[in-house]
Amino acid sequence: MGKSLIPPGDGEDRSEPVDLKTALEERYLAYALSTIMHRALPDVRDGLKPVHRRIVYAMSDMGLRSNGGFKKSAKIVGEVMGNFHPHGDQAIYDALVRLAQDFAVRYPLVNGQGNFGNIDGDNAAAMRYTESKMTSVAELLLRGIDEDAVDFRTTYDEENEEPVVLPGAFPNLLANGATGIAVGMATSIPPHNAAELCDAALHLIKHPNARIEKMVELVPGPDFPTGGIIVEDRESILEAYKTGRGGFRVRARWEKEETGRGGYVIVVTEIPYQVQKSRMIEKVAELLLARKLPLLDDIRDESAEDIRLVLVPKNRSVDPTLLMESLFKLTDLESRVSLNLNVLSKGKVPKVMSLPEVLLEWLEHRKEVLQRRSRHRLAAIERRLEILGGYLIAYLNIDEVIRIIREEDDPKAELMRRYDLTDLQAESILNMRLRSLRKLEEFEIRKEFDGLTAEKADIEALLASDEKQWATVAWEIGEVKKTFGKDTELGRRRSTFGDAPETDIEAIQQAMIEKEPVTVVVSQKGWIRAMKGHLSDYSGLTFKEGDKLKFAFPAHTTDKIILFTTGGKFYTLGCDRLPGGRGHGEPVRIMVDMDNDQDIVAAFVHDPKVRLLLASTVGNGFIVPQSEITANTRKGKQVMNVKLPVEATLCVPVSGDCVAVIGENKKLLVFPLSQLPEMTRGKGVRLQRYKDGGVADVKTFAMEEGLSWQDSAGRTHTKTQQELAEWIGDRAQAGRLAPRGFPRSGRFGN
Structure with a gap:
């Protein structure tokens, strides 16, 4: 007979209905607390998470003193896993490896012998090949452990005992830092200089209510094992240490090295914390291939024990500061290290603490x-x-x-x-x-x-x-x-403080784009493209069926292209980001948030020195500087306030001292430019008064040169001041019928 599947007992159903929401909440909360307490957040007193504490204690148990011999890492991992930490051996070994890496930990707790990985991101050798023992820092953390200095608890199998926290004679939490992601919270603590932390702690013993300004004087910022230059301003550093949340911008350390005959290379000797060197070089190489770094010619890795990255500029006239600023903007040669002082206070309560609070609890x-x-x-x-x-x-x-x-x-x-x-x-x-x-x-x-x-x-x-x-x-x-004084090799400050040089953001952005001549083509239906080279003849341009040329003008890939629409909005497009000349380009509406009922009035290359005269269909207008019209977002910038059925209809560059306006009623008015206001946004003032219709065209000119226009045959006609006498008046007048010979189109034509 087969085994019965009926449960033993009297056959009664003893199952109880449970509310799923409540059950899930209880179980998830239990999991979250377990992750926070036993895995992700360090204890503020010894700065260690349970796995690191167990590794250090197990090594102490095995007698692996800093002045003694090494033992196989596999044996240490086995000891930790068998006696204290019931998790995977690889997880324990990874934690042990990090404690030995002098580029990851400011004051290593493990002295490793063998291949323990490198700054390029290569992994350590397998645990059977490497050997380990404690460092003097780990011994400091353990000092007094056998003198009832801390409480012990039973291990997971209740056969041994382990410390709840280490005595911690070294300010490990801030000196070595920590990172961790729990459930609903995370921690990120950069490493600091131990001598500075000791100074701050000694000051707190005398002045427990010390001001944060004094604390930041003693601990000016992190001290990364890989060095680098911290370019964060003092106010944000103060705020970060005061609130326990913030971040630090860290840049690579570089110097200019002359190569003779006026040439030079840039040598990078330190890179930001936790940046993989090989990955960073790959990223720079990718940007070079994509022609995003036109100032840079090549990058070489000449590193041995120390870091030495050689950056070769395109030519000797390239400004090294501008080259580096473009690299800082695009690559990990500048990175941001966050500060989130979220730690276990008294080993039990997760809490974001300030710098003085952390040191006071350690004391x-x-x-x-x-x-x-x-x-x-x-x-x-x-x-x-x-x-x-x-x-x-x-x-x-x-x-x-x-x-x-x-x-x-x-x-x-x-x-x-x-x-x-x-x-x-x-x-x-x-x-x-x-x-x-x-x-x-x-x-x-x-x-x-x-x-x-x-x-x-x-x-x-x-x-x-x-x-x-x-x-x-x-x-x-x-x-x-x-x-660990600053006069010792291990204790000297590695990261220094500096200011990011004041460089023109515009110049940096230009430096990232290779300057090439293009011709920008905009069609009637709003399709845009950039053809290579400056075209002199536009007759060969092809368009989609039913579409034709609206604007075409020369530009460079480093230029910004401005579009003005009937809705009174200006949009900005980077010329380097326009679709290429193959095909018919792309609709402008894909690139910017332009309403379907709006059309493009003007398209031109941005020149911040030039002013523009804007006019609406009802004949209102004003002058706006081009420096005020650039938009940083897809939404564009509203400059002329118009409401349907009124639309923006004209956008012309301003030159000279007079304005000529012609209405759809063929009446011409000339008045001084000074009568128009210069504004950054508005409806404008009346240029010309109409009974019916609106404005047809507008032009600014210098009176001494006269007003000129082109007829349908392409001939240019010019009227002098004397000839224009009967049309000269004041703004908002009706004007008089245009002189004989004025184009029937009602436009000046040039």
Whole structure:
């Protein structure tokens, strides 16, 4: 018979209905808390996540001191996984590898032997090939671990014990930093200089309510293991450390190296933190191929132990600062390192803390460790003094003690009764070796007794005085500062501070585009393209069926193209981003948010020095500088306020001192340019008064040169000031019928 699938029991259904929403919320919250507490966020006291803490403690357990020998990383990983951390071996090894990488961690906790990866992003060798031991920094974090300095808890299999937090005699959280993504929260702490952190901590001991300005004076910013230049302004650094949230712009360190005959190359010696060198070089090479870096000719990696990237400019006339600014804008030679001081306060509460709050909690932890170690030492001294007291009684009555031990059935009870000894004292006397009975020993016991009594008094005085405790904590921090001072190789500041040079953003953007001549072509139906070269003859241009040429003008790929529409809006397009000359181009409406009922009135190359005269169909107009019309978004910039059925209809460059306006009624009016206002936005003022119809064309000119127009045959006609006398008036007048010979189209034609 097969196995029965009916559950044992009386057959009753014991399942309970559960609300799915509640069940999911409970379980997801449990998962979220587990991730926050046991995986993603570091403890503010020792700056470690559980996996790192377990690695360091396991290495300590294995006796892998900084001055001892190495052991295979596989053995360490096995120890961590088997005893403390029930997760995958690769995850543990990856965490161990990072603790050994001097380009990833400012003060490594693991001294690695073998291939532990590199700044190019190459992985470490397998754990069976590498060896590890602790560094002196890890030993500092563990100092006092066997003196009841911290609480222990049982491990996952309840066979061993592990520390809840390490004693942390080193300001590890800020010195080495941390990153992590939990559920609903994340942390990102850049590395800092340990000597500066010690200075700030010592200042906080004396002034617990120190101002953030003073703290940032002592800790001016991060100190990355890979160096670099921090170009963040002081105000935003202050704000970041005050709130616990912010970021730092970090740039590569570079210098100009002369190559002779006026030539030069740029040599990059330090790159920003956590940037993979090989990936960054690939990105620069891609940009070179895409012709996005016209100032750069080549990039070479000549790095050995130190970083050396050689950037070759296109020619010796290229400005090195401009070249670097274009690279900073497009590549990871400049990167932003974020600050999010989200840590576990007291090992339990996730909290975003400020710089002083983090250091104050570390100091409180150091004080608590000092108290616990002192109480542990006091208990050990009292036990030893009790034993020594028993020894002294034994020496004073040595013959009788020997007789009792030799003759009595229960010597321990007899000794306790006769000399009023404690159980510990009697046991110690019975366990004493015969060689300890020499006469000299009594003197040594008294000496040890007096020494321990004095030490006991000192510890009791320390535990009774808050001031003495802080003085001891300050002395310990001072010792750490000496070990990692700025005069030491490991402690010297690597990242420096600087200002990003004031360079013209326009110039940088131009530097990113290769300057080539093009002809911009716009069709009646609003299709746009950029043909290579400056075309002199537009008759060969082809268009879609039913479409024809509207505008065509020469430009360069570095230019900005301005479009003005009947809705009174200006749109800006980068000439380098226009579709090429193959085919018919693309509709302008794909590139900008232009309404379907609007049409293009004018298209031209942007020149910030030139002013424009705008006019609407009803004859209103004003002057606008081109510097005010560029738009940074697809939505464009509303400059002329018009409402249907009124539309913007004319956009002409301003020159000279007079304006000539002709209406659809064929009436011409000439008036001084000074009568038109210059505005950045508006409806405009009346140019000419009409009974019926609106404006046909407008032109600005210099009166001394006269007003000229072209007829249908292409001939140019010019009228002098005297000949124009009857048409000269003031703005908003009706004007008079145009002179004989004026084109029937009602337009000036040039």
